[in-house]
Each structure stands twice: as structure tokens, then as C-alpha cells.
Amino acid sequence: MRLGRDSLAGLIFLAVSLALLVQSFGLPQLPLVPVGPGFYPRIVLIFMAVTSAALIVQDLVAPRAEPADVPVPAQPQRAYGLVALAFVIVALYLVLLPLLGYRIATVLFVAALQATLERPTTWRQWAVLAAIAIGTSAVTYLVFERYLTVLLPRGSWTNW
Amino acid sequence: MFELLGHGLLTVLQWNYLVPLFAGTLIGVIGGALPGVTITMTIIVILPFTYGLDPLQGLAAMTGVYVGGSAGGLVTACLLGIPGTPSAIATTFDGFPMARGGAPGRAIWLGVWSSFFGGLLGGLFLILVTGPLAAIALQFGPWEYFSLFVLAMAMVAGLAESSFIKGLLSTAIGLLITVIGTDPIGSVPRFTFGSEFISGGFPFLPVLIGIFAFAQIMSDIEKTRAPKTPEAVLAAQPSLGVSLGVSHLKVIGEILGRPFLLLWSTVVGILIGVLPAIGGSAANMLAYDQAKKFSRHPERFGTGIPEGIIASESSNNANVGGSLVTIMAFGIPGDAVTAVMLGAMTIHGIQSGPLFVSQQPALAYGIYAAYILAHLLMVLILAAGALFMLQITRVRLAVLAPIVLVLCVIGAYALNNTMQSVYVLLIFGVFGYALVKGGFPLAPLILGLILGDQIEINLIRAIMTDDNPLLFFTRPISGALLFCAALSVALAVWQHLRHQARTAREEAPDF
Numbered sequence: 001m002r003l004g005r006d007s008l009a010g011l012i013f014l015a016v017s018l019a020l021l022v023q024s025f026g027l028p029q030l031p032l033v034p035v036g037p038g039f040y041p042r043i044v045l046i047f048m049a050v051t052s053a054a055l056i057v058q059d060l061v062a063p064r065a066e067p068a069d070v071p072v073p074a075q076p077q078r079a080y081g082l083v084a085l086a087f088v089i090v091a092l093y094l095v096l097l098p099l100l101g102y103r104i105a106t107v108l109f110v111a112a113l114q115a116t117l118e119r120p121t122t123w124r125q126w127a128v129l130a131a132i133a134i135g136t137s138a139v140t141y142l143v144f145e146r147y148l149t150v151l152l153p154r155g156s157w158t159n160w
Numbered sequence: 161m162f163e164l165l166g167h168g169l170l171t172v173l174q175w176n177y178l179v180p181l182f183a184g185t186l187i188g189v190i191g192g193a194l195p196g197v198t199i200t201m202t203i204i205v206i207l208p209f210t211y212g213l214d215p216l217q218g219l220a221a222m223t224g225v226y227v228g229g230s231a232g233g234l235v236t237a238c239l240l241g242i243p244g245t246p247s248a249i250a251t252t253f254d255g256f257p258m259a260r261g262g263a264p265g266r267a268i269w270l271g272v273w274s275s276f277f278g279g280l281l282g283g284l285f286l287i288l289v290t291g292p293l294a295a296i297a298l299q300f301g302p303w304e305y306f307s308l309f310v311l312a313m314a315m316v317a318g319l320a321e322s323s324f325i326k327g328l329l330s331t332a333i334g335l336l337i338t339v340i341g342t343d344p345i346g347s348v349p350r351f352t353f354g355s356e357f358i359s360g361g362f363p364f365l366p367v368l369i370g371i372f373a374f375a376q377i378m379s380d381i382e383k384t385r386a387p388k389t390p391e392a393v394l395a396a397q398p399s400l401g402v403s404l405g406v407s408h409l410k411v412i413g414e415i416l417g418r419p420f421l422l423l424w425s426t427v428v429g430i431l432i433g434v435l436p437a438i439g440g441s442a443a444n445m446l447a448y449d450q451a452k453k454f455s456r457h458p459e460r461f462g463t464g465i466p467e468g469i470i471a472s473e474s475s476n477n478a479n480v481g482g483s484l485v486t487i488m489a490f491g492i493p494g495d496a497v498t499a500v501m502l503g504a505m506t507i508h509g510i511q512s513g514p515l516f517v518s519q520q521p522a523l524a525y526g527i528y529a530a531y532i533l534a535h536l537l538m539v540l541i542l543a544a545g546a547l548f549m550l551q552i553t554r555v556r557l558a559v560l561a562p563i564v565l566v567l568c569v570i571g572a573y574a575l576n577n578t579m580q581s582v583y584v585l586l587i588f589g590v591f592g593y594a595l596v597k598g599g600f601p602l603a604p605l606i607l608g609l610i611l612g613d614q615i616e617i618n619l620i621r622a623i624m625t626d627d628n629p630l631l632f633f634t635r636p637i638s639g640a641l642l643f644c645a646a647l648s649v650a651l652a653v654w655q656h657l658r659h660q661a662r663t664a665r666e667e668a669p670d671f
Contacts, residue, residue, distance in 0.1 A: 013332075013333070017332075017336075033620065038350070044332060048329065048332035048333070048335075055325045055326065055329055082382070083381050086381050106566055110563070110566065114558050117561060118557075140570065143209070144212070150211050151574070152570065153579065
């Protein structure tokens with residue numbers, strides 16, 4: 001039996017709900033409240049476990065598509081590698097934010113993500129990329145810090 | 161009521177409120193016109209700007225985005241055949257053929273004026289109904305609130321497009337996120353595993369921003385390498401020599417000359433708006449479908465007739481009024497956009513719900529006034545720059561994505577000036593993207609996330625008042641609400657089974 005995508009998701013959520021359900025029985029009781037802090041989470045977790053199990057069953061009993069004789073139209077190309085790279089760049093930005101500060105980290109982030117999504121090929125394109133990166137950082141900093149008095153992260157390395 | 165509304169209008173007409181309202185409406189129209197950028201994402205982008213404003217300024221800006229975004233999608237829908245937002249999908253069916261047929265101005269202005277009239281009728285409903293509904297909600301005890309929230313979640317899960325079970329599971333995930341952290345009664349830490357990071361639970365807005373904005377942006381990035389269809393390439397080269405000149409009186413006459421269509425589409429939009437967590441995407445499609453069913457010449461729909469545009473555009477703006485009713489009377493968001501507004505209200509220490517209109521009349525009537533004025537501004541903005549919107553659609557994702565993500569990060573960080581909220585944003589960005597890829601609907605999750613705490617508090621409060629669990633069923637309103645919830649679930653299951661049976665029949669070999 002081959003597990004489908006839904007079965008796999010259902011199994012993950014079922015495992016999480018059962019693990020937390022076991023943990024909920026270890027929560028302390030409160031003297032003045034008739035039901036303890038684990039009462040409501042247990043309802044939620046049982047609901048989650050039941051729906052996860054239902055998803056697995058639904059996926060397992062659903063008829064699998066037989067290999068068709070006619071050629072299946074090609075799926076549009078998906079850039080999953082690019083998505084993973086974008087997440088990594090965002091993660092790096094969040095690491096650098098408290099170290100370099102908002103202004104520097106944002107310039108680096110905007111430039112890096114732009115270059116990743118659409119690599120510049122000419123000096124002019126690189127200049128536009130840099131201008132957008134610096135402009136985004138400068139404009140948002142001025143608007144938020146100066147006009148809206150919303151504080152943005154300072155860098156522990158740069159104090160800027 | 162009218163005195164308060166007049167006062168609200170005078171307040172919002174002051175520069176310090178009019179400027180955020182205008183900016184919000186303009187950004188909403190632009191966001192709505194940009195294919196791939198939803199109204200939810202637009203409102204998330206402007207969220208951090210509202211932190212430094214007073215509550216009415218912030219809510220006026222958000223109301224402007226909501227109204228502008230609901231109308232902005234029609235520009236690209238009519239002129240490019242690509243809906244700027246899901247709220248304008250049905251507008252493309254007749255708007256694009258009409259524009260292609262040599263009447264782009266008529267198509268655009270039928271849409272704009274339909275949005276205007278639909279929106280104003282939705283506003284009338286908002287002003288007249290919110291107060292009485294809130295008064296009814298004030299009579300509710302914890303049993304009724306608990307049952308109301310259960311009904312809201314049952315309806316949303318039942319309406320999930322992909323799968324009913326996934327809708328329910330998505331709701332459960334939303335509820336689970338709310339139980340992590342300290343419990344609301346005794347402050348006992350739950351499922352924190354001794355971690356300081358989640359000891360206070362997950363803050364709502366970073367979770368919402370992560371799940372909606374990050375997941376949306378990443379889904380757009382995923383498609384960047386997809387080859388463009390010849391139609392899309394052609395559509396992406398709009399002729400800016402096109403004229404949108406039109407006789408406004410004639411167009412308005414065309415709309416008002418179909419009063420039943422306008423009113424019925426508006427009613428559909430309002431009702432979809434009142435239902436929790438269903439947005440304009442459902443309203444415009446349903447209104448279009450209804451208009452076609454009631455029409456004497458349904459075969460002409462899709463060929464560029466005004467009825468299709470009027471139905472779609474009047475319903476999606478009326479939907480905004482309906483959504484605002486639900487949030488202002490019950491504290492339940494009508495869709496993801498109002499969920500962000502709810503979050504913005506809590507940042508300013510404002511509790512939305514039945515007491516909102518009576519305790520914060522200046523704010524409530526200020527929102528009504530902003531809603532009405534936003535419709536006027538929307539017409540002015542589109543009159544001045546409908547063609548300019550086409551230029552904006554040429555902004556590349558490589559430029560747009562980093563800027564949107566930076567604003568998301570600011571929105572999360574500025575909540576409490578800690579990096580913790582930003583990390584939560586990333587975690588739920590990855591999680592939201594995974595859910596989207598797994599085909600899980602996000603609306604039930606968000607509703608579970610918003611209502612989770614309230615459900616628990618009302619459940620415990622009901623049990624502490626009287627430990628008889630049958631009261632949930634025997635109290636008339638509570639029982640009726642739970643009955644409706646069960647009915648909603650049963651209906652969804654029946655529809656699912658019927659759909660499966662129909663699919664099986666269609667796939668059966670024909671000997």
C-alpha cells in the first residue's frame with residue numbers, strides 16, 4: 001500500500017495530536033476550577049486526531065488514478081529550489097537583523113533576494129538593483145522611525 | 161444614529177484622517193489591480209504603518225485598502241483578462257470580452273459604478289444592522305457564544321473548496337496553536353516544553369502574516385520559472401493608447417436600470433460577507449452564477465454583457481460591508497482581511513464585539529464614515545488613474561517580493577519590538593506554505609486561531625456557572641446555533657458524497 005500525500009500529512013498531525021494528548025494528562029489541576037487546564041486542549045486534540053485519522057482513511061480508500069494511455073499534459077514548471085533558497089535568504093536576514101541592524105541587513109536582504117529571483121546581467125541592472133535595495137531600506141527606515149515612531153532593530157555589532 | 165454618522169463623516173474629512181484613508185484606498189486599488197497580490201496581502205503590507213497612527217487613522221487606512229482592493233481588481237480583469245484579485249474573477253467573464261469588443265471604458269466604468277452602488281448598499285446594511293445585531297449578541301451568555309463560534313467554524317470548514325476533512329483539520333490546527341502557551345484561567349504553561357520562546361504562546365498577527373503573506377509570496381516565487389502562455393504575454397502588453405472615455409450618466413443608467421440584478425447581487429455579497437471567514441472571492445462567483453440563473457438570456461453571459469460585470473462588482477464591494485458587520489457585532493472576522501483589522505484593533509487595546517458600537521461609538525461611526533468616503537475616493541482614484549494601474553502591473557516579482565517581505569518583518573517586529581515575533585513569522589511562513597502545498601484551506605485555520613481563546617474562555621465560563629453540559633443544547637439560542645452547526649456539517653458531508661458519486665458516474669466506462 002502506497003501512502004499518498006494526504007495520508008502522510010494525516011499521519012504527522014495524528015502523531016502530534018496523540019503525543020500532545022498524552023502530555024495533556026500531566027498538566028496540573030487547579031483547586032477553584034472544575035476542569036483543569038488540560039480539559040479544553042484535550043477536546044481540541046481529540047478533534048484533531050479524529051480528523052487526521054479521517055484524512056488518512058479518505059486517502060487510503062480513494063481510488064488511485066491508473067496510468068493513462070493518453071499522455072498527461074505537462075505540469076507547469078515549479079521553481080521549488082528557488083522557494084527553498086528564498087526561505088534561506090529570509091532566515092539569514094532574520095539572523096543578521098539583530099547583528100547588523102535594520103538598515104544594513106535590509107539592504108543586503110533586498111539585494112540578495114532580487115538577485116536570486118532575477119539575476120542582473122548588465123552593470124545598469126546591478127545599479128538598479130542596488131538603488132532599489134538602498135531605497136527600500138532608507139525609505140522604510142525614515143517612514144517608520146522618523147514619521148511613525150516605530151522602532152526598528154539596532155545591530156549589536158554595528159550599533160546602527 | 162445619523163447624528164453620530166454625521167459626526168463621523170466630519171471627523172474623517174479632517175486631513176489627519178483623510179490622508180490615511182486616501183493612502184489606504186490608493187494602495188488598495190493598486191494592490192487589487194496587481195495580479196497575484198491579494199487584498200489580504202495588501203492590508204498586511206500596510207499593517208505596520210498603522211502602528212504609529214491613532215486607532216481611527218489606522219482603521220480608516222485599512223478600510224480604504226479593503227474598499228479599494230475590492231474594486232481595483234476590475235481594472236486588470238477588464239483590460240487584461242487577468243483578475244487582479246480573486247474578488248474580480250467573475251468580472252473577467254464579461255468585462256474582458258466587452259473591452260476586447262471595443263468598449264473598454266464602458267467595461268471599466270460599469271465595474272466602478274457597480275462597485276460604488278453595491279458598496280454603498282452594503283454600507284447602508286452595515287450602519288443599520290450592526291447595532292441591532294450587537295444588541296442581540298449582548299443577550300448571549302457563554303453557552304451562546306461557544307455555540308456561535310462552533311457554528312462559525314463548522315460553516316467555514318464546510319465551505320472549504322479542497323476537502324471538508326481538510327477544512328476541519330485546518331480548524332483543529334488553528335485551535336491547537338491557541339492552546340500552546342499559558343492557559344487563560346490559571347496561567348498554567350501548556351505544551352511549552354520549558355521553552356521561553358513559546359511560553360507566552362504564539363502572537364496572532366505574526367502567525368497570520370506568516371501564513372498568508374509568506375505563503376502567498378512563496379507560491380508566486382514558485383511560478384516564476386513557469387513559461388508564460390501566449391495569451392498572458394499578449395495581455396501583459398496593454399495598449400496605453402486605449403481610451404476609457406465614457407458617458408457616466410449612461411453607464412449609471414445601465415446599472416440602475418437593472419435594479420433587481422443590482423439588489424440581488426448586493427444581497428448575495430452582503431450575506432457571503434456576514435458569513436465568517438468567506439471573502440469576496442466566493443461572493444462574486446456566486447452573484448455571477450445567480451445573475452445567470454435569473455437571466456432570460458443566460459447564453460449571452462460570457463460574451464461581454466453588462467449584467468455579468470454588474471453582478472460581480474456590486475457583490476464584491478457589498479461583501480466588504482457584510483464582513484464589517486460580523487466583526488463589529490460579534491467580533492468574528494468576516495474574512496482574512498477583517499482578521500487583520502481585528503488584530504490591529506487589539507494592538508490599540510480595542511476589543512471588537514457586541515460592546516464595540518456602544519462603548520466606542522466615535523470609532524464605530526468613524527469606520528462607517530471611512531467606508532462611505534472610501535467608495536467616493538475609489539471612484540476618484542480610478543477616474544484619475546485606471547490606465548496607470550496597468551503600468552503598475554508591470555512591476556516585477558523580483559522587486560515586489562523583497563519589499564513585501566521587509567514590510568512583513570517590520571509588521572511582526574514592531575508589535576512588541578522583539579525578534580521573537582519575527583521568528584514566529586518565519587516558522588509560520590514555512591508552515592503556511594507547506595499547508596498550501598498540501599491542499600489545506602487557510603481560512604478555517606485562521607478562524608480557529610482567532611476564536612480559539614474565546615471558545616475556551618466561554619466553555620470554561622459556562623461550566624463554572626453551571627456544570628450541566630446539556631445547557632449547551634437546551635438553551636434555545638445555543639441549541640439552535642449548535643443545530644445549525646450540525647446541519648452545516650451534514651450538508652457539507654452530503655455535498656461531498658454527492659460530488660464523489662457524480663465523479664464516479666462520470667468516470668465509469670460507457671459500454
